Amino acid sequence: MGLLKVLKTQLLCHLIICYVFLVSGIIINLLQLCTLPLWPINKQLARKINCRLGYSIASQLVALLEWWSGTECTLYTDPESFRLYGKENAIVVLNHNFEIDFMTGWTFCERFGVLGSSKVLAKKELSFVPVIGWMWYFLEIVFCKRKWEEDRNTVVQSLRNLQDYPEFFWFLLHCEGTRFTEKKHKISMEVAEKKGLPKLKYHLLPRTKGFCVTVQNLRGKVTAVYDSTLNFRNNEMPTLLGVLNGKKYHADLYVRRIPLDSIPEDESECAAWLHKLYQEKDEFQEHYRQTGRFPGPITNPPRRLWALVNWLFWVCVLVYPICVLLLQLLLSGSTFTIVCTFVFCLAVSAGVRWMIGQTEIDKGSNYGVKDVQMNNN
Numbered sequence: 212m213g214l215l216k217v218l219k220t221q222l223l224c225h226l227i228i229c230y231v232f233l234v235s236g237i238i239i240n241l242l243q244l245c246t247l248p249l250w251p252i253n254k255q256l257a258r259k260i261n262c263r264l265g266y267s268i269a270s271q272l273v274a275l276l277e278w279w280s281g282t283e284c285t286l287y288t289d290p291e292s293f294r295l296y297g298k299e300n301a302i303v304v305l306n307h308n309f310e311i312d313f314m315t316g317w318t319f320c321e322r323f324g325v326l327g328s329s330k331v332l333a334k335k336e337l338s339f340v341p342v343i344g345w346m347w348y349f350l351e352i353v354f355c356k357r358k359w360e361e362d363r364n365t366v367v368q369s370l371r372n373l374q375d376y377p378e379f380f381w382f383l384l385h386c387e388g389t390r391f392t393e394k395k396h397k398i399s400m401e402v403a404e405k406k407g408l409p410k411l412k413y414h415l416l417p418r419t420k421g422f423c424v425t426v427q428n429l430r431g432k433v434t435a436v437y438d439s440t441l442n443f444r445n446n447e448m449p450t451l452l453g454v455l456n457g458k459k460y461h462a463d464l465y466v467r468r469i470p471l472d473s474i475p476e477d478e479s480e481c482a483a484w485l486h487k488l489y490q491e492k493d494e495f496q497e498h499y500r501q502t503g504r505f506p507g508p509i510t511n512p513p514r515r516l517w518a519l520v521n522w523l524f525w526v527c528v529l530v531y532p533i534c535v536l537l538l539q540l541l542l543s544g545s546t547f548t549i550v551c552t553f554v555f556c557l558a559v560s561a562g563v564r565w566m567i568g569q570t571e572i573d574k575g576s577n578y579g580v581k582d583v584q585m586n587n588n
């Protein structure tokens with residue numbers, strides 16, 4: 212057991228995992244590209260194929276979390292709602308505090324069978340991230356520049372396109388718009404004060420436009436909002452590098468199913484509804500801080516084997532050829548070729564490190580800091 216723990220911290224293992232992710236990801240991106248001619252002929256088939264291809268990429272990160280790091284995911288929700296998860300379209304409203312909340316979200320998607328079709332309102336910058344950003348293009352992910360005047364039309368159009376989506380999907384909204392930092396929290400609470408809204412302790416003030424427009428445009432297609440509040444045990448702040456090193460975390464997710472019909476249609480009422488929801492979420496976080504758990508019964512959805520099987524498949528397909536290639540290179544005796552290969556590997560490692568950097572809060576955007584300063588000027 213101890214040996215396995217040490218093995219998981221070894222650079223060579225990380226290089227192999229990243230190599231498999233990158234190469235399989237690029238192969239899948241190319242396969243997704245091949246589905247382009249199918250879109251005008253049979254759009255629904257093209258979408259279904261892309262869901263399966265997307266699954267093959269996203270589930271590798273799920274496998275890393277579930278099987279490599281052994282992270283546990285506990286769900287607090289009522290059994291009646293539980294029965295509907297994965298069997299309807301839903302809008303998921305989730306707090307945005309953690310570097311791996313996207314992986315945790317994906318893990319719950321996997322457990323309820325909606326991983327390939329899961330959607331998010333994501334910042335535009337993520338569409339340029341190799342593998343994941345490119346995959347998202349084919350999964351009809353909705354991107355925003357976080358500048359409402361520029362986003363309005365594209366976001367509405369992308370949401371409308373989902374009206375005839377052929378698979379059940381969860382549409383994720385981080386209404387805070389950016390990850391929690393002390394600085395962003397302080398500024399957003401100044402905004403709350405100016406607007407006469409109650410202060411939040413654990414959340415940034417939610418941005419309401421994206422939520423209202425999503426509810427408006429997915430009405431009739433989506434049946435519920437899943438109000439989801441995530442936390443990690445022992446005040447842990449998990450990181451992707453921690454997961455890669457095999458560190459085990461314990462995620463707790465509290466989900467309340469709210470029928471979409473109960474959400475006001477009028478925009479200002481809808482915005483007020485969301486502000487109230489975040490005040491409730493804040494209370495749930497306070498409850499967690501005080502008691503170490505969320506309210507409600509625990510129902511643990513089991514991890515499924517598919518993510519692991521998919522990962523092992525790619526490991527088997529890709530590790531042998533790279534070993535043969537490296538051996539042939541070493542045996543070739545050409546210093547130039549060996550140096551070039553070494554430099555190439557270094558460049559690729561730097562690229563993967565940059566991708567991991569996209570998940571790091573320290574390297575996050577100035578959104579929620581800059582705009583207020585500009586508004587104040």
Ligand SMILES: CC/C=C\C/C=C\C/C=C\C/C=C\C/C=C\C/C=C\CCC(=O)SCCNC(=O)CCNC(=O)[C@H](O)C(C)(C)COP(=O)(O)OP(=O)(O)OC[C@H]1O[C@@H](n2cnc3c(N)ncnc32)[C@H](O)[C@@H]1OP(=O)(O)O
Nearest residue numbers: 313316329333334357358359383388399416418420421579
């Ligand atoms: C059973 C299991 C259940 C659940 C399982 C959990 C999850 C699984 C589900 C799905 C998984 C799917 C995918 C997961 C994979 C990957 C996800 C990864 C990450 C991507 C996430 C992101 O990229 S987050 C960033 C992008 N997204 C968003 O920003 C969304 C939220 N934002 C909005 O909705 C915005 O409204 C907007 C982006 C549409 C537009 O933003 P903009 O800033 O231009 O305009 P706004 O009008 O909203 O803002 C101006 C108003 O805000 C006030 N203001 C100013 N400064 C601040 C401040 N600092 N804080 C708060 N408010 C501020 C300002 O005064 C304006 O007020 P008005 O009154 O005039 O509106």
Ligand SMILES: CCCCCCCC/C=C\CCCCCCCC(=O)OC[C@@H](O)COP(=O)(O)O
Nearest residue numbers: 232271272275313389390566567569575576578
């Ligand atoms: C199988 C294991 C492979 C290991 C190698 C992994 C390489 C990295 C993979 C993917 C990196 C890109 C993931 C993108 C998802 C990040 C989501 C996110 O949290 O974005 C932040 C955004 O909401 C708000 O940004 P800011 O807080 O405003 O800034």
